[in-house]
Amino acid sequence: MTMQPLELLRSKEKVQEALNRWSQEGFFRLKGFGDRIRIEKIVSCSAYTIMLKTQYEERIVTRGIEPYYGGEVDDTGISPDPYSIVIAPPANFEKRDEEIRIPHTESVETCSECSGSGHTRCNFCFGSGQTTCSWCGGSGSRSQSRTVTTTNSDGTTSSSTEWYQESCSCFGGKVSCSSCMGSGQHTCSRCQGQGRIRSFDLLTVLFRFIKLEDVLDATDIPDALLGKVSGEVLIDEREERLSKSVRVSDEVDVRANTLLSKSQNIPNTRTVLHFQRLHIEQVGIYEATYCYKEYPQQRLWVYGAEGKVYAPNAPKSWGRILLVALGVSALLGVIGYLVFQSQRY
Numbered sequence: 154m155t156m157q158p159l160e161l162l163r164s165k166e167k168v169q170e171a172l173n174r175w176s177q178e179g180f181f182r183l184k185g186f187g188d189r190i191r192i193e194k195i196v197s198c199s200a201y202t203i204m205l206k207t208q209y210e211e212r213i214v215t216r217g218i219e220p221y222y223g224g225e226v227d228d229t230g231i232s233p234d235p236y237s238i239v240i241a242p243p244a245n246f247e248k249r250d251e252e253i254r255i256p257h258t259e260s261v262e263t264c265s266e267c268s269g270s271g272h273t274r275c276n277f278c279f280g281s282g283q284t285t286c287s288w289c290g291g292s293g294s295r296s297q298s299r300t301v302t303t304t305n306s307d308g309t310t311s312s313s314t315e316w317y318q319e320s321c322s323c324f325g326g327k328v329s330c331s332s333c334m335g336s337g338q339h340t341c342s343r344c345q346g347q348g349r350i351r352s353f354d355l356l357t358v359l360f361r362f363i364k365l366e367d368v369l370d371a372t373d374i375p376d377a378l379l380g381k382v383s384g385e386v387l388i389d390e391r392e393e394r395l396s397k398s399v400r401v402s403d404e405v406d407v408r409a410n411t412l413l414s415k416s417q418n419i420p421n422t423r424t425v426l427h428f429q430r431l432h433i434e435q436v437g438i439y440e441a442t443y444c445y446k447e448y449p450q451q452r453l454w455v456y457g458a459e460g461k462v463y464a465p466n467a468p469k470s471w472g473r474i475l476l477v478a479l480g481v482s483a484l485l486g487v488i489g490y491l492v493f494q495s496q497r498y
Contacts, residue, residue, distance in 0.1 A: 200370035217355035258354035264344035278330035291326035382457025384436035
Protein backbone atom coordinates (compact mmCIF):
# COMPACT_ATOMS: atom_id res chain seq x y z
CA MET A 154 0.00 0.00 0.00
CA THR A 155 1.49 3.37 -1.05
CA MET A 156 1.73 5.88 1.79
CA GLN A 157 1.52 9.65 1.69
CA PRO A 158 4.50 11.55 3.22
CA LEU A 159 2.63 12.45 6.44
CA GLU A 160 1.27 8.92 6.80
CA LEU A 161 4.76 7.49 6.22
CA LEU A 162 6.18 9.76 8.93
CA ARG A 163 3.53 8.66 11.40
CA SER A 164 4.11 5.02 10.49
CA LYS A 165 7.85 5.40 11.12
CA GLU A 166 7.13 6.92 14.51
CA LYS A 167 4.80 4.01 15.42
CA VAL A 168 7.36 1.45 14.25
CA GLN A 169 10.21 3.11 16.15
CA GLU A 170 8.10 3.38 19.30
CA ALA A 171 7.14 -0.31 19.10
CA LEU A 172 10.77 -1.35 18.47
CA ASN A 173 12.08 0.66 21.41
CA ARG A 174 9.48 -0.89 23.70
CA TRP A 175 10.23 -4.37 22.32
CA SER A 176 13.98 -3.92 22.83
CA GLN A 177 13.44 -3.15 26.53
CA GLU A 178 11.54 -6.41 27.08
CA GLY A 179 14.42 -8.77 26.25
CA PHE A 180 17.72 -8.93 28.14
CA PHE A 181 19.82 -9.70 25.07
CA ARG A 182 18.07 -7.26 22.74
CA LEU A 183 19.76 -4.09 21.56
CA LYS A 184 18.37 -1.28 23.72
CA GLY A 185 16.85 1.67 21.89
CA PHE A 186 16.69 -0.51 18.79
CA GLY A 187 14.12 1.69 17.02
CA ASP A 188 16.35 4.78 17.31
CA ARG A 189 19.53 2.99 16.23
CA ILE A 190 18.38 1.65 12.87
CA ARG A 191 17.72 3.40 9.59
CA ILE A 192 14.30 2.56 8.20
CA GLU A 193 14.47 2.43 4.42
CA LYS A 194 10.90 1.45 3.60
CA ILE A 195 7.58 0.73 5.29
CA VAL A 196 4.72 -1.18 3.69
CA SER A 197 1.30 -1.36 5.31
CA CYS A 198 -0.60 -4.63 4.90
CA SER A 199 -3.10 -6.84 6.72
CA ALA A 200 -3.60 -10.38 7.88
CA TYR A 201 -6.88 -12.05 8.77
CA THR A 202 -7.45 -14.33 11.74
CA ILE A 203 -10.45 -16.66 11.58
CA MET A 204 -11.82 -18.47 14.63
CA LEU A 205 -14.79 -20.82 14.64
CA LYS A 206 -16.14 -22.43 17.81
CA THR A 207 -18.81 -25.11 17.71
CA GLN A 208 -20.72 -26.61 20.63
CA TYR A 209 -21.66 -30.27 20.22
CA GLU A 210 -23.66 -32.77 22.22
CA GLU A 211 -23.27 -36.54 21.99
CA ARG A 212 -25.48 -39.13 23.69
CA ILE A 213 -24.28 -42.67 24.30
CA VAL A 214 -26.26 -45.52 25.86
CA THR A 215 -24.41 -48.31 27.69
CA ARG A 216 -25.46 -50.98 30.15
CA GLY A 217 -24.73 -50.05 33.75
CA ILE A 218 -24.63 -52.38 36.73
CA GLU A 219 -24.77 -52.14 40.52
CA PRO A 220 -25.12 -54.64 43.39
CA TYR A 221 -28.71 -55.61 44.07
CA TYR A 222 -29.60 -55.14 47.73
CA GLY A 223 -33.28 -55.86 47.26
CA GLY A 224 -36.21 -53.54 46.69
CA GLU A 225 -38.35 -52.63 43.69
CA VAL A 226 -37.13 -53.13 40.14
CA ASP A 227 -38.14 -50.61 37.45
CA ASP A 228 -38.67 -53.09 34.62
CA THR A 229 -42.20 -52.26 33.41
CA GLY A 230 -43.34 -49.60 30.99
CA ILE A 231 -41.91 -48.21 27.77
CA SER A 232 -38.45 -46.71 28.09
CA PRO A 233 -38.08 -43.21 26.57
CA ASP A 234 -35.92 -42.45 23.56
CA PRO A 235 -32.49 -41.25 24.76
CA TYR A 236 -32.84 -37.98 22.86
CA SER A 237 -36.23 -37.22 24.41
CA ILE A 238 -34.76 -37.07 27.92
CA VAL A 239 -34.49 -33.42 28.98
CA ILE A 240 -31.06 -32.20 30.07
CA ALA A 241 -30.02 -28.62 30.81
CA PRO A 242 -28.39 -27.37 27.58
CA PRO A 243 -25.07 -25.51 27.63
CA ALA A 244 -25.42 -21.75 27.90
CA ASN A 245 -21.99 -21.14 26.43
CA PHE A 246 -19.15 -23.19 25.05
CA GLU A 247 -18.39 -25.75 27.72
CA LYS A 248 -17.17 -29.26 28.41
CA ARG A 249 -19.58 -31.19 30.61
CA ASP A 250 -20.53 -34.84 31.21
CA GLU A 251 -23.80 -36.09 32.66
CA GLU A 252 -25.06 -39.61 33.38
CA ILE A 253 -28.75 -40.48 33.66
CA ARG A 254 -30.39 -43.86 34.32
CA ILE A 255 -33.02 -44.46 31.66
CA PRO A 256 -36.39 -45.36 33.27
CA HIS A 257 -38.01 -48.82 32.84
CA THR A 258 -34.79 -50.57 31.76
CA GLU A 259 -33.83 -52.34 34.98
CA SER A 260 -33.37 -56.07 35.41
CA VAL A 261 -31.97 -58.30 38.19
CA GLU A 262 -29.75 -61.24 37.42
CA THR A 263 -27.26 -63.62 39.03
CA CYS A 264 -23.75 -62.21 39.18
CA SER A 265 -21.67 -63.88 36.49
CA GLU A 266 -18.43 -63.10 38.30
CA CYS A 267 -19.14 -65.24 41.37
CA SER A 268 -22.02 -67.39 40.00
CA GLY A 269 -24.25 -66.04 42.76
CA SER A 270 -22.05 -67.05 45.70
CA GLY A 271 -20.98 -63.51 46.53
CA HIS A 272 -17.32 -64.57 46.70
CA THR A 273 -14.48 -65.19 44.29
CA ARG A 274 -11.36 -67.32 44.68
CA CYS A 275 -8.25 -65.58 45.98
CA ASN A 276 -5.78 -65.44 43.10
CA PHE A 277 -2.82 -65.04 45.44
CA CYS A 278 -3.21 -68.42 47.19
CA PHE A 279 -5.48 -70.01 44.52
CA GLY A 280 -8.18 -70.58 47.12
CA SER A 281 -6.09 -72.61 49.56
CA GLY A 282 -5.86 -69.88 52.18
CA GLN A 283 -2.15 -70.57 52.59
CA THR A 284 1.05 -69.48 50.89
CA THR A 285 4.66 -70.63 51.05
CA CYS A 286 6.53 -69.27 54.06
CA SER A 287 9.05 -66.65 52.97
CA TRP A 288 11.31 -67.33 55.97
CA CYS A 289 12.00 -71.00 55.36
CA GLY A 290 11.05 -71.22 51.70
CA GLY A 291 8.51 -73.94 52.45
CA SER A 292 10.92 -76.41 54.11
CA GLY A 293 9.59 -75.97 57.64
CA SER A 294 13.04 -75.28 59.10
CA ARG A 295 15.69 -72.61 58.87
CA SER A 296 19.49 -72.75 58.91
CA GLN A 297 20.98 -70.85 61.82
CA SER A 298 24.56 -70.20 62.87
CA ARG A 299 26.20 -70.02 66.27
CA THR A 300 29.68 -69.52 67.65
CA VAL A 301 31.21 -72.49 69.50
CA THR A 302 34.22 -72.02 71.81
CA THR A 303 36.41 -75.03 72.70
CA THR A 304 39.44 -75.49 75.00
CA ASN A 305 42.12 -78.08 74.21
CA SER A 306 44.34 -80.01 76.66
CA ASP A 307 46.93 -77.27 77.07
CA GLY A 308 44.28 -74.70 77.95
CA THR A 309 44.15 -72.89 74.58
CA THR A 310 40.69 -71.72 73.52
CA SER A 311 39.43 -71.39 69.96
CA SER A 312 36.15 -70.29 68.39
CA SER A 313 34.36 -71.59 65.32
CA THR A 314 30.99 -71.15 63.61
CA GLU A 315 28.64 -74.04 63.22
CA TRP A 316 25.33 -74.30 61.37
CA TYR A 317 22.26 -76.12 62.61
CA GLN A 318 18.62 -76.49 61.57
CA GLU A 319 15.90 -74.77 63.57
CA SER A 320 12.19 -75.41 63.20
CA CYS A 321 10.36 -72.48 61.56
CA SER A 322 7.41 -70.90 63.33
CA CYS A 323 5.20 -71.59 60.29
CA PHE A 324 3.01 -74.63 59.80
CA GLY A 325 4.95 -77.11 57.73
CA GLY A 326 6.30 -74.49 55.39
CA LYS A 327 2.96 -72.72 54.95
CA VAL A 328 1.53 -69.48 56.36
CA SER A 329 -1.90 -67.90 56.26
CA CYS A 330 -2.47 -65.90 53.04
CA SER A 331 -2.19 -62.19 53.79
CA SER A 332 -4.40 -61.27 50.82
CA CYS A 333 -7.51 -63.17 51.90
CA MET A 334 -6.59 -63.57 55.59
CA GLY A 335 -6.64 -67.35 55.21
CA SER A 336 -10.18 -67.63 53.89
CA GLY A 337 -9.16 -68.51 50.35
CA GLN A 338 -11.71 -66.11 48.87
CA HIS A 339 -12.63 -62.44 48.45
CA THR A 340 -15.91 -60.61 48.47
CA CYS A 341 -17.01 -60.32 44.85
CA SER A 342 -16.22 -56.80 43.65
CA ARG A 343 -18.96 -56.90 41.01
CA CYS A 344 -21.91 -57.64 43.28
CA GLN A 345 -20.31 -56.65 46.60
CA GLY A 346 -21.12 -60.04 48.06
CA GLN A 347 -24.84 -59.95 47.23
CA GLY A 348 -24.73 -62.64 44.56
CA ARG A 349 -27.08 -60.64 42.31
CA ILE A 350 -26.76 -57.42 40.34
CA ARG A 351 -29.18 -54.83 39.00
CA SER A 352 -28.49 -53.76 35.40
CA PHE A 353 -29.98 -50.79 33.55
CA ASP A 354 -29.52 -48.60 30.49
CA LEU A 355 -27.22 -45.68 31.32
CA LEU A 356 -27.36 -42.54 29.20
CA THR A 357 -24.10 -40.57 29.06
CA VAL A 358 -24.39 -37.04 27.66
CA LEU A 359 -21.16 -35.43 26.50
CA PHE A 360 -21.06 -31.68 25.90
CA ARG A 361 -17.99 -30.74 23.87
CA PHE A 362 -16.83 -27.73 21.90
CA ILE A 363 -14.24 -27.57 19.14
CA LYS A 364 -12.21 -24.51 18.22
CA LEU A 365 -10.98 -24.24 14.62
CA GLU A 366 -8.59 -21.48 13.58
CA ASP A 367 -7.00 -20.24 10.39
CA VAL A 368 -4.77 -17.31 9.47
CA LEU A 369 -4.58 -15.63 6.08
CA ASP A 370 -1.23 -13.84 5.87
CA ALA A 371 1.35 -13.11 3.19
CA THR A 372 4.18 -12.02 5.52
CA ASP A 373 6.82 -14.08 7.33
CA ILE A 374 5.12 -13.67 10.72
CA PRO A 375 4.30 -17.12 12.17
CA ASP A 376 0.56 -17.81 12.22
CA ALA A 377 0.75 -18.72 15.90
CA LEU A 378 1.91 -15.18 16.74
CA LEU A 379 -0.78 -13.50 14.68
CA GLY A 380 -3.41 -15.57 16.46
CA LYS A 381 -2.41 -13.99 19.79
CA VAL A 382 -2.99 -10.34 18.89
CA SER A 383 -6.12 -8.31 18.29
CA GLY A 384 -7.21 -6.32 15.28
CA GLU A 385 -10.31 -4.81 13.80
CA VAL A 386 -13.33 -7.08 14.26
CA LEU A 387 -14.97 -7.68 10.89
CA ILE A 388 -17.35 -10.49 11.80
CA ASP A 389 -18.57 -11.77 15.16
CA GLU A 390 -21.64 -13.91 14.65
CA ARG A 391 -23.31 -16.56 16.79
CA GLU A 392 -26.10 -18.74 15.46
CA GLU A 393 -27.50 -22.19 15.98
CA ARG A 394 -26.01 -23.15 12.64
CA LEU A 395 -24.03 -20.53 10.74
CA SER A 396 -24.58 -20.13 7.02
CA LYS A 397 -21.66 -20.43 4.63
CA SER A 398 -21.70 -16.84 3.39
CA VAL A 399 -19.14 -14.62 5.11
CA ARG A 400 -18.77 -11.55 2.85
CA VAL A 401 -15.29 -10.30 3.76
CA SER A 402 -13.21 -11.09 0.69
CA ASP A 403 -13.03 -14.00 -1.70
CA GLU A 404 -10.02 -15.60 -0.04
CA VAL A 405 -11.22 -15.01 3.52
CA ASP A 406 -14.67 -16.32 2.61
CA VAL A 407 -13.16 -19.53 1.21
CA ARG A 408 -11.12 -20.10 4.38
CA ALA A 409 -14.08 -19.41 6.67
CA ASN A 410 -16.47 -21.58 4.67
CA THR A 411 -13.93 -24.42 4.75
CA LEU A 412 -13.96 -24.30 8.56
CA LEU A 413 -17.76 -24.18 8.58
CA SER A 414 -17.99 -27.21 6.28
CA LYS A 415 -15.59 -29.14 8.47
CA SER A 416 -17.50 -28.30 11.66
CA GLN A 417 -20.94 -29.09 10.22
CA ASN A 418 -20.01 -32.39 8.60
CA ILE A 419 -21.14 -34.75 11.36
CA PRO A 420 -21.18 -38.39 10.21
CA ASN A 421 -21.97 -39.65 13.71
CA THR A 422 -25.76 -39.68 14.11
CA ARG A 423 -25.38 -39.56 17.91
CA THR A 424 -23.86 -36.06 17.74
CA VAL A 425 -25.94 -32.88 17.70
CA LEU A 426 -24.70 -29.37 16.86
CA HIS A 427 -26.00 -26.80 19.37
CA PHE A 428 -24.58 -23.46 18.25
CA GLN A 429 -21.59 -21.82 16.56
CA ARG A 430 -19.60 -18.61 16.75
CA LEU A 431 -17.54 -17.17 13.90
CA HIS A 432 -15.02 -14.43 14.70
CA ILE A 433 -12.87 -12.74 12.04
CA GLU A 434 -10.39 -9.94 12.67
CA GLN A 435 -8.24 -7.88 10.33
CA VAL A 436 -4.80 -7.48 11.87
CA GLY A 437 -2.83 -4.42 10.76
CA ILE A 438 0.84 -4.99 9.89
CA TYR A 439 3.77 -2.68 9.16
CA GLU A 440 6.54 -4.40 7.21
CA ALA A 441 9.75 -2.37 7.58
CA THR A 442 13.00 -2.71 5.65
CA TYR A 443 15.92 -1.36 7.68
CA CYS A 444 19.70 -1.06 7.89
CA TYR A 445 21.92 -1.25 10.97
CA LYS A 446 25.58 -0.24 10.73
CA GLU A 447 27.39 -2.33 8.12
CA TYR A 448 25.03 -5.30 8.37
CA PRO A 449 22.98 -6.40 5.31
CA GLN A 450 19.52 -4.98 4.87
CA GLN A 451 16.87 -6.80 6.92
CA ARG A 452 13.09 -6.86 7.41
CA LEU A 453 10.91 -6.78 10.49
CA TRP A 454 7.22 -6.55 11.24
CA VAL A 455 5.12 -4.61 13.74
CA TYR A 456 1.64 -6.11 13.99
CA GLY A 457 -1.62 -6.06 15.90
CA ALA A 458 -3.29 -3.44 18.06
CA GLU A 459 -0.74 -4.30 20.77
CA GLY A 460 2.17 -3.29 18.53
CA LYS A 461 3.95 -6.65 18.77
CA VAL A 462 7.27 -7.06 16.96
CA TYR A 463 8.63 -9.92 14.89
CA ALA A 464 12.29 -9.26 14.09
CA PRO A 465 14.01 -12.62 13.54
CA ASN A 466 17.35 -11.14 12.38
CA ALA A 467 17.60 -8.21 14.78
CA PRO A 468 21.14 -7.59 16.13
CA LYS A 469 21.88 -8.70 19.69
CA SER A 470 23.44 -6.85 22.58
CA TRP A 471 26.84 -8.53 22.46
CA GLY A 472 28.00 -6.69 25.55
CA ARG A 473 25.31 -8.38 27.65
CA ILE A 474 25.95 -11.75 26.00
CA LEU A 475 29.67 -11.43 26.86
CA LEU A 476 28.81 -10.39 30.42
CA VAL A 477 26.67 -13.49 30.93
CA ALA A 478 29.32 -15.74 29.35
CA LEU A 479 31.99 -14.35 31.70
CA GLY A 480 29.70 -14.85 34.68
CA VAL A 481 29.03 -18.47 33.75
CA SER A 482 32.76 -19.10 33.20
CA ALA A 483 33.58 -17.63 36.60
CA LEU A 484 30.89 -19.73 38.30
CA LEU A 485 32.17 -22.91 36.64
CA GLY A 486 35.69 -22.01 37.76
CA VAL A 487 34.59 -21.63 41.38
CA ILE A 488 32.71 -24.94 41.27
CA GLY A 489 35.72 -26.69 39.76
CA TYR A 490 38.01 -25.27 42.45
CA LEU A 491 35.68 -26.39 45.25
CA VAL A 492 35.44 -29.90 43.78
CA PHE A 493 39.24 -30.08 43.50
CA GLN A 494 39.68 -28.99 47.12
CA SER A 495 37.14 -31.51 48.36
CA GLN A 496 38.93 -34.35 46.55
CA ARG A 497 42.28 -33.37 48.10
CA TYR A 498 40.98 -33.79 51.61
